[in-house]
Amino acid sequence: MPTAFTHMLIGAAASQLAPAGVPKGRLAVLLALAAAAPDLDVIGFSLGVPYGALLGHRGLSHSLFFAALLGAAIALAVPARGPKFRRNLMAIFFIAFAAVASHGLLDAATDAGLGIGFLLPFSDQRYFLPFRPIATAPINPQRFFSAGRWHLMISEMLWVWLPLAALTLSFQLGRRMGRSDPRSQALSR
Ligand SMILES: [Zn+2]
Numbered sequence: 365m366p367t368a369f370t371h372m373l374i375g376a377a378a379s380q381l382a383p384a385g386v387p388k389g390r391l392a393v394l395l396a397l398a399a400a401a402p403d404l405d406v407i408g409f410s411l412g413v414p415y416g417a418l419l420g421h422r423g424l425s426h427s428l429f430f431a432a433l434l435g436a437a438i439a440l441a442v443p444a445r446g447p448k449f450r451r452n453l454m455a456i457f458f459i460a461f462a463a464v465a466s467h468g469l470l471d472a473a474t475d476a477g478l479g480i481g482f483l484l485p486f487s488d489q490r491y492f493l494p495f496r497p498i499a500t501a502p503i504n505p506q507r508f509f510s511a512g513r514w515h516l517m518i519s520e521m522l523w524v525w526l527p528l529a530a531l532t533l534s535f536q537l538g539r540r541m542g543r544s545d546p547r548s549q550a551l552s553r
Contacts, residue, residue: 375399378463435461476500
């Protein structure tokens with residue numbers, strides 16, 4: 365798995381996609397926590413849950429089904445009032461679903477461990493992406509800071525942080541240019 369920090373970064377960045385009127389600060393905090401939440405399944409190791417089980421690491425909590433459930437809970441937790449209530453509610457659901465599902469996708473691009481149970485509880489097949497450039501972080505976070513582990517951080521910076529920063533910057537620039545375009549302002553009136 366990548367570090368929790370990297371998953372949280374993606375969740376927080378996804379909040380930028382929310383439509384106007386949605387409280388983005390609150391959404392950013394919720395999405396950051398939600399994007400890291402699937403790894404709470406590591407508690408199962410100390411309870412004797414096997415890695416490959418339904419509730420094992422990278423199992424149900426990393427599935428698209430779980431992402432949809434958590435996405436729905438977040439959509440209900442974030443106030444999306446006003447005349448565009450339905451549109452905002454659906455937008456928050458899809459953004460939250462994508463933020464949580466991004467966790468499994470990122471894990472599927474790591475170079476060790478078991479694959480991801482994307483289709484649980486309907487299929488127990490575990491999946492990896494064909495391209496897996498991200499170095500796997502240790503499950504115990506204390507070991508992450510031990511000597512010789514800095515290549516993990518460099519791997520995440522290269523394959524996640526930099527592309528994410530470029531995407532966020534392009535998105536913000538595009539949005540600002542759209543706002544300053546008089547034609548789009550006329551259309552939005
Ligand atoms: Zn994970």
